[in-house]
Amino acid sequence: MTVAFERPSETPSLDKVGPVLVATGIAVLLLAAILLAAWLTGASGLASDLQARLQPPSFQHLFGTDMFGRDVLARTIKGLALSFRIGFLAAGISVIIATCLAIVAASGSRLADSIVSLLTDMTMGLPHLVLLILISFALGGGTTAVVIAVAVTHWPRLTRILRAEILQVRNADYVAVSRNFGKSRWFIARHHILPHLIPQMIVGFVLLFPHAILHEAGLTFLGFGLEPGKPAIGILLSESMRYLMAGKWWLGLFPGFLLLVAVLCFDVIGNGLRALTDPRGGRS
Amino acid sequence: MSVLEIERLTVSFHRRDGLMRRIAIDCVRDISLAVARGEVLALFGASGAGKSLLAHAVMGLLPANALAGGTMRFDGRVLDARAQAALRGNRIALIPQSVAHLDPLATVGQQLRWAARRARHPMTTPGAVEGALSRFDLAPAVAGTFPHTLSGGMARRVMLAMTTASGADLVLADEPSNGLDAENTARVFRCLKSFAEAGKAVIVISHDLSAALKIADRVVLLSGGQVAAEERAGAFAGDGGALSTAYARLIWNALPQNGFSRVRHEA
Amino acid sequence: MRLEAVAVGFGFGGGTPVLDGVDLALESGRISGLTGKSGRGKSTLGKILARHLLPTKGRVLIDGAAPVSSGFNPVQLIHQTAIFAVNPRWKIGRIVSEACLPDEALMQALGIRRQWLDRYPHELSGGELQRVALLRSLTPRTRFLIADEITSMLDPIAQSEIWHALIDVSEKRDIGILVISHDRALLDRVAAQTVTL
Numbered sequence: 001m002t003v004a005f006e007r008p009s010e011t012p013s014l015d016k017v018g019p020v021l022v023a024t025g026i027a028v029l030l031l032a033a034i035l036l037a038a039w040l041t042g043a044s045g046l047a048s049d050l051q052a053r054l055q056p057p058s059f060q061h062l063f064g065t066d067m068f069g070r071d072v073l074a075r076t077i078k079g080l081a082l083s084f085r086i087g088f089l090a091a092g093i094s095v096i097i098a099t100c101l102a103i104v105a106a107s108g109s110r111l112a113d114s115i116v117s118l119l120t121d122m123t124m125g126l127p128h129l130v131l132l133i134l135i136s137f138a139l140g141g142g143t144t145a146v147v148i149a150v151a152v153t154h155w156p157r158l159t160r161i162l163r164a165e166i167l168q169v170r171n172a173d174y175v176a177v178s179r180n181f182g183k184s185r186w187f188i189a190r191h192h193i194l195p196h197l198i199p200q201m202i203v204g205f206v207l208l209f210p211h212a213i214l215h216e217a218g219l220t221f222l223g224f225g226l227e228p229g230k231p232a233i234g235i236l237l238s239e240s241m242r243y244l245m246a247g248k249w250w251l252g253l254f255p256g257f258l259l260l261v262a263v264l265c266f267d268v269i270g271n272g273l274r275a276l277t278d279p280r281g282g283r284s
Numbered sequence: 285m286s287v288l289e290i291e292r293l294t295v296s297f298h299r300r301d302g303l304m305r306r307i308a309i310d311c312v313r314d315i316s317l318a319v320a321r322g323e324v325l326a327l328f329g330a331s332g333a334g335k336s337l338l339a340h341a342v343m344g345l346l347p348a349n350a351l352a353g354g355t356m357r358f359d360g361r362v363l364d365a366r367a368q369a370a371l372r373g374n375r376i377a378l379i380p381q382s383v384a385h386l387d388p389l390a391t392v393g394q395q396l397r398w399a400a401r402r403a404r405h406p407m408t409t410p411g412a413v414e415g416a417l418s419r420f421d422l423a424p425a426v427a428g429t430f431p432h433t434l435s436g437g438m439a440r441r442v443m444l445a446m447t448t449a450s451g452a453d454l455v456l457a458d459e460p461s462n463g464l465d466a467e468n469t470a471r472v473f474r475c476l477k478s479f480a481e482a483g484k485a486v487i488v489i490s491h492d493l494s495a496a497l498k499i500a501d502r503v504v505l506l507s508g509g510q511v512a513a514e515e516r517a518g519a520f521a522g523d524g525g526a527l528s529t530a531y532a533r534l535i536w537n538a539l540p541q542n543g544f545s546r547v548r549h550e551a
Numbered sequence: 552m553r554l555e556a557v558a559v560g561f562g563f564g565g566g567t568p569v570l571d572g573v574d575l576a577l578e579s580g581r582i583s584g585l586t587g588k589s590g591r592g593k594s595t596l597g598k599i600l601a602r603h604l605l606p607t608k609g610r611v612l613i614d615g616a617a618p619v620s621s622g623f624n625p626v627q628l629i630h631q632t633a634i635f636a637v638n639p640r641w642k643i644g645r646i647v648s649e650a651c652l653p654d655e656a657l658m659q660a661l662g663i664r665r666q667w668l669d670r671y672p673h674e675l676s677g678g679e680l681q682r683v684a685l686l687r688s689l690t691p692r693t694r695f696l697i698a699d700e701i702t703s704m705l706d707p708i709a710q711s712e713i714w715h716a717l718i719d720v721s722e723k724r725d726i727g728i729l730v731i732s733h734d735r736a737l738l739d740r741v742a743a744q745t746v747t748l
Contacts, residue, residue: 173636176603177687181650182623195640330706331677436589465588465733491704494736507706538707541736546715 020272027265030258031084038081041074054243057250064250067243072236076255079233080262082226086147087213093151094212095158095205099197102162106170116163120156128153132215133224146225150212158204165200169193199277207270210263217259233259285360286318287454287485288342293354295337295346295509308351312337312509315354321453324477324486326496326517328535329506335489338506339456343378344368358454374403377452381459383439386431392417392442393427396449403450420445420475437468444475455479456487461495473499493520494541505532552579552694553614554600554626554727560608561595569595572609575746579694579727582718584742586733591748593731597697600729601628623650627688631700633680637672643683644668650690660716661686678709685713689720696721699731714741 049069057064063072105116123131132149139145169175175192219225220234228235233255240252295312312334319325329335340346342356344365356363358371368376387395393413400407407413414424420441431439440460447455457476461469473488477499480486490496497503497517505513513529520527523543524536537543554577562568569592577583577600587593598604600611602624610617613625630636637646647653647668661682672680681701688696698717702710718741721728730742738745 172638173630174638177628177636178649180602180624180627181690182621183649192638195638330709331704333706463589491706493707535707538711539736540707540711540734540740544711544714544740546711 017272017276019268020276023265023268023272026261027269030080030262030265034077034080034084037077041077054248056248063254064248066239066251072250072254075231075236076233076258078231079236079255080258082230083213083216083233083259084262086143086150086216087209090147090150090154090212090216091205091208093147094154094208095201097151098155098158098162098204099201101155101159102166105159105163106166116159120159123153124156128215129218132219133222136219136224141224142227143230146216146219149219150215153215154208154211158200158208161200161204162197165196166193169196199273203270203274203277206266206273210266210270213259213266214263286320286357287359288363288487289318289355289357290338290342291316291355291357293338293341293352293356295334295341295350295352297350310509311350312341315506315509315511317504317511317514319454319485319487321483321485322480323502324480324488324500326493326500326503327487327489327506328491328493328496328503330491333506334509335491335506336458337509339378339458339487339489342368342456343372343376345378373399374450375452376454377447377450377456379440379443379447379455379457379460381462383431383434383436386439386442388431391428391430392434395431395442396427396446399446400449403452405449405451407449416445416449417442419448421471435468436463437465437471440464440468440472441475444472448479452484454485454487456489458489459491460488461490461492469495470498493535494539503532505535507531552625552725552727553577553612554579554695555612555615556596556600556606556609557612558609559596559599559606559611561592561599561604561606568607570599570606573748575600575729577695577727577729580721580725582721582728582730582742584738584745585729585731585748586735586738586745587748589733593748594699596748597628597699597729597731600695601626601697603628623690623692625692625694626697627690627693627695628697629681629684629688629699629701632704633677633684634672636684637680639672641672642668643670643672643675646672647683647687649687653686654689654691657689657720658686660719662712662716678705678713681705681709682713685717689724689726691724693724693726695727695729697729697731700733702737703732703734710737717741 047070049065052061052065052069054067055061055065055069061071061073063076066072066075101116101119105113131153135149135152136145139148169192172192175188178188178192216225217232217234217237220232221238222234223238225234226232236255237252240248240255243251293312293315294310296308296310298308315334315338317325327335327338337346337350341352342363346352358367358376361367363371372378386392390398396413396416397407407416413427417424417426422438422441422445426434426438426442431442434442455476460472460476464472473495476486476488480499480501488496488500493503497520500517503515503517503520504511505515513527513532513535515527515529515532518526520532520536524533527533527536537545556573556575559570559573559575560568561570573592573596575585575596585593585596595604599606602611602618602620612618618624647663663679663682663686667675667679667683672683675683685701696717702713705713714737717728720726730738732738
């Protein structure tokens, strides 16, 4: 028998499990290592040692030291741990905001839907960074301000997805059947709608997380975020700029690279999860 | 001689079972059939029997995650992806199910002319479009209208007119009677029969056996992605005694207009 | 029991209404047919009778009285394609027991196998899933079934099996069935009388 024609054999969305697993592995290791190291080292290593300023990487200081003789590795770990905490909080709050607004929009009131749509369009229409700077500045900077600024700018996309999902399920034939069986609104929300929302919320969270971290770092880099005393990645990077021309490359390279790895991993995981949780993906 | 020959066609889909396992599901298995010029072949089966997949495999329009195997020949030459792309729309035509397949932004006349141009028989003489429409009982004014103003039956006939304009040798009609009333169904089927009379090969895909029987010469019954029976259309008569397979007899006698017989069918 | 549509109308906005002043009556224990060209509002009438839609004009009455607008509805609708009428994330076992635990004898009459209960909807064929939807709707409290083209996508063998089972159920449990179909031959077989819309 001859095979006269052949098509790509892979289900496009579901075949990328390999990279997702690798990314998950790296992300979990990174997360665990950094949180653990930050907790174990406490304040040690953050102290300045003016005898050992701006030293290139060595066995004693793997990532080198900065202009005050502080260990760059210790500061990077502290910075990432801080970033993770802020990202986790901001992404979590964002998901909660998105869920609440989506439920309000899809609740059946046309007015509520229009208001949420208007809010979504306005937030999406404004440049992200401008809004972030404005909110963070208005709240006086610092950790809380950054968390709030990131949280209130990242919900619109997820709100749209969740709203569409709720509307689709609410109008499904099986919900009409359930209503006809005398099931309460609570039963339908809990047993028919929620199981469709939770995967979207998890995916939304995982995708928002790297965004939140990047924006926290960006905001801090520009000077509108965390206090300069904190060892945040944004501050490390902005400090390193001054010494980049002097050839002190290790100040920016290591923190920047670790941030990039963390962000990329979570992005890959989020996209992989989205493909895996789509009930339509890969089923014909 | 056969225009289209299909030998042991298999179409399967891959899907992930859980996180790690990937399984292949055969949706069409080992289908062999042939259709000759001047012949109407009816492909009958319930939804999910693999009828539309078979048509899409012939056209080379399977979704990207489908894997097809087997041999298909068109006019004696192997029908591979490149041949399909070259023949689609001029020598092989598919009449799809719904109006949604017409371009909503172009008039019927424009779309007819495009169809003719694609097949390299452009309609240049004045009145050619109107003439093509009138052959399918469509008024000349229809040429200036947009698809959304057409009824289901008219849209189906516009698509038939486009097929004629393309001068295809092989016509596949996917559920041509779906959503049409008896009068429009009869009209559409008459048009399809006229294709066969003009020397084309016609494949009618339908889940309405009695409607398809009115114009078919042969019937291939599909079930669960396989050929369950192949019969002459004339054998579907009376109590089905002339039918050569038990499956065809079961189907025939289960029709409400025949015995409506109750049989335990082990799928 | 008697299910009636009295001068029922349905339309969107200012356009021509889909239904206008339609009367229809069903008796429990009897099978009636409803036919008509596509676009005449057969399915809309079915949805209104089963309370999936509210009529913009007229009323639906059960035994001459307006039924309560919430709680269990003795009128159940069966859709043309069962796959959209079941939650894709629920297993069959959970689907069939949404209203109440299914009756063993009925399961057998409809040809439903035990091993299906542990599967997901997309793992069953259209005909198998339609039987599942029927089992779910045929609760002890169900008095009427609105069957909207329920076998038009199935092969004739499955069609005949399902209808024979439904004819039995209708008789045994005193259930009224409205058969919405464009297939005259089917209506002649199963319905005592047929109304054309």
